[in-house]
Amino acid sequence: MSGEPILQVSELCKSFGNLAALNRVSFHIAPGEILGLIGPNGAGKTTLFNTISGLYHPDGGQVAFKGQSIGGLSPHAICKLGMSRTFQVTQAFEHLSVAEAIRIGAYNRHGERGVEAKVRETVAFFGLEKIQDWKCSDLGLAPLKRVEVARAAATDPELLLLDEAGAGLNASELAELMEMLKTLRRKRDMTLCVVEHVMPMVMGLCERIIVLDYGELIAEGTPEMISKNEKVIEAYLGRRSKR
Amino acid sequence: MRRNSRGSWLLAIALAAVAAALPLAFLRNQYNLILLTTVALYGVLTSAWNIIGGMAGQLDLSAGAYLGLGAYTTATLLLRWNITPWVGMFAGGVVAMGFAFLVGFPLFRFRIREVWYALSSSALVVVLQVVFLLWKQVGGPMERLLPSASFSLYNLRFQSYLPYYYIMLVLLLATLFIAYRIRTRRLGYYLLALGDNEDAAEVLGVDARGSKLKALVIYAFLVGITGGLYACIYGFVHTSFFSPTISMEVAILGIVGGLGIIYGPLLATVILVTGRELLRAGLGGRLQSLYLVIYAVVLILIALLRPRGLASLLGAWRKERR
Ligand SMILES: Nc1ncnc2c1ncn2[C@@H]1O[C@H](COP(=O)(O)OP(=O)(O)OP(=O)(O)O)[C@@H](O)[C@H]1O
Numbered sequence: 001m002s003g004e005p006i007l008q009v010s011e012l013c014k015s016f017g018n019l020a021a022l023n024r025v026s027f028h029i030a031p032g033e034i035l036g037l038i039g040p041n042g043a044g045k046t047t048l049f050n051t052i053s054g055l056y057h058p059d060g061g062q063v064a065f066k067g068q069s070i071g072g073l074s075p076h077a078i079c080k081l082g083m084s085r086t087f088q089v090t091q092a093f094e095h096l097s098v099a100e101a102i103r104i105g106a107y108n109r110h111g112e113r114g115v116e117a118k119v120r121e122t123v124a125f126f127g128l129e130k131i132q133d134w135k136c137s138d139l140g141l142a143p144l145k146r147v148e149v150a151r152a153a154a155t156d157p158e159l160l161l162l163d164e165a166g167a168g169l170n171a172s173e174l175a176e177l178m179e180m181l182k183t184l185r186r187k188r189d190m191t192l193c194v195v196e197h198v199m200p201m202v203m204g205l206c207e208r209i210i211v212l213d214y215g216e217l218i219a220e221g222t223p224e225m226i227s228k229n230e231k232v233i234e235a236y237l238g239r240r241s242k243r
Numbered sequence: 244m245r246r247n248s249r250g251s252w253l254l255a256i257a258l259a260a261v262a263a264a265l266p267l268a269f270l271r272n273q274y275n276l277i278l279l280t281t282v283a284l285y286g287v288l289t290s291a292w293n294i295i296g297g298m299a300g301q302l303d304l305s306a307g308a309y310l311g312l313g314a315y316t317t318a319t320l321l322l323r324w325n326i327t328p329w330v331g332m333f334a335g336g337v338v339a340m341g342f343a344f345l346v347g348f349p350l351f352r353f354r355i356r357e358v359w360y361a362l363s364s365s366a367l368v369v370v371l372q373v374v375f376l377l378w379k380q381v382g383g384p385m386e387r388l389l390p391s392a393s394f395s396l397y398n399l400r401f402q403s404y405l406p407y408y409y410i411m412l413v414l415l416l417a418t419l420f421i422a423y424r425i426r427t428r429r430l431g432y433y434l435l436a437l438g439d440n441e442d443a444a445e446v447l448g449v450d451a452r453g454s455k456l457k458a459l460v461i462y463a464f465l466v467g468i469t470g471g472l473y474a475c476i477y478g479f480v481h482t483s484f485f486s487p488t489i490s491m492e493v494a495i496l497g498i499v500g501g502l503g504i505i506y507g508p509l510l511a512t513v514i515l516v517t518g519r520e521l522l523r524a525g526l527g528g529r530l531q532s533l534y535l536v537i538y539a540v541v542l543i544l545i546a547l548l549r550p551r552g553l554a555s556l557l558g559a560w561r562k563e564r565r
């Protein structure tokens with residue numbers, strides 16, 4: 001992939017007390033790619049998403065989206081620029097129906113006139129017709145996760161960050177999700193960054209993977225390279241053997 | 244869907260017509276007119292509260308602050324510069340709005356929510372009460388009387404409650420319409436989403452601070468206008484208009500009616516305020532505050548049996564019929 005990166009993260013730092021959750025993290029995302037972000041539990045992946053999407057203020061470093069610095073912008077302003085995300089721990093709108101939750105996202109780019117059509121189209125794309133009038137509080141984990149992806153996609157982002165969208169899904173749900181994500185990229189020109197523990201999903205979806213461990217970037221490369229990388233194997237196995 | 248919403252409109256128009264016709268039934272009886280006007284007044288307050296409290300989920304306890312500001316603005320304009328309350332009311336709404344903006348800006352900037360928002364907003368009422376007590380030129384400890392007249396359109400002073408009832412009814416219909424417009428459009432959806440989950444809404448492009456500020460300012464405007472009318476109905480202004488009790492009652496009725504449902508607060512108001520006033524009239528002579536005890540018990544029962552509000556009763560009934 002060539003050309004200007006859609007997201008450029010440089011020397012990003014974020015600490016909680018004296019725990020450095022992110023320590024001088026630098027990487028980029030190229031337009032149109034699906035980037036995998038992996039790492040053991042507590043590596044800082046969610047913190048990285050929170051900092052990029054504006055929910056946390058970085059303690060240092062820069063984030064540039066489409067060449068524009070977005071450090072310190074609020075999440076809704078960042079979303080307006082064309083970036084949205086999902087949450088690892090689902091954050092449902094309990095009192096809204098599925099269609100209404102998607103409508104929240106659809107309003108990002110549409111006024112009262114266009115919003116209905118956008119909602120209908122998104123509902124259809126994600127195969128949510130049957131449950132579109134259900135309250136989000138009545139949904140199980142798998143549909144809830146899908147609604148989160150749907151409402152974020154409804155904002156028409158150029159860059160979509162997915163935090164463990166595949167966790168807790170069974171094999172067929174996972175295959176469907178992967179198909180949808182591929183279609184989003186192909187038909188909507190979306191760039192994706194996925195955090196995943198589900199390895200088949202990462203390997204099947206991503207062209208490039210970066211690995212985070214203890215808040216630091218320890219590897220970058222193709223899925224093939226990453227699966228053979230010693231540091232990565234050590235980060236995962238080393239910690240696993242300690243348990 | 245379509246047919247359903249048409250039916251709702253017809254029902255709303257029919258109910259408005261009934262409300263307009265009600266005084267014809269009790270034209271001679273001022274007591275009943277006072278009751279009707281009081282219910283309409285609370286209807287405006289609770290329906291406006293629904294925008295910030297029900298939709299945006301901010302437990303607001305500052306209705307008394309905007310009511311008082313509207314009342315004092317209207318009274319001061321009339322007494323000092325002889326400006327008619329028809330203008331004064333709206334000026335009162337604007338003053339309340341400006342004040343709400345000044346208060347809401349830092350509150351929402353620092354994401355004050357839940358009990359902390361409730362506390363801050365209720366403190367506002369008390370602070371304003373003290374300010375107006377000390378501000379001799381406008382307030383002070385004594386009541387400020389408005390010019391009395393048996394019928395003065397310019398001063399908005401009438402001996403009978405009938406004109407007040409109709410003006411209040413118009414304000415009520417306008418408030419319900421505004422609440423409906425908000426609820427069915429972007430701002431309403433945004434507020435509901437914010438009430439449920441602020442972070443999730445923000446990353447979908449919802450400006451939390453801006454949306455809540457809009458809701459607060461619209462609410463304050465409507466309550467401010469009501470305050471102007473309130474002053475004319477009572478014929479005076481007093482610092483007790485900055486009332487923590489009214490603020491609390493408005494929030495309670497809004498919650499009991501059903502959060503975020505347009506007709507919920509009005510439904511609660513019609514049933515409970517009417518009930519309360521009838522109880523007060525019936526028992527008042529014998530047992531001074533027994534009506535309050537009964538009122539409280541009813542509220543507790545509703546909270547226990549219908550945690551999603553009185554409006555959910557209608558919802559359940561509708562579902563069964565389908
Ligand atoms: N709000 C917070 N306050 C304090 N510490 C936090 C906070 N959020 C995360 N942490 C800590 O920062 C580190 C990184 O956490 P993070 O959630 O980013 O990891 P992760 O890579 O997403 O892990 P997982 O795979 O389990 O989701 C952890 O040690 C975590 O305990």
Ligand SMILES: [Mg+2]
Nearest residue numbers: 045046047088
């Ligand atoms: Mg995580």
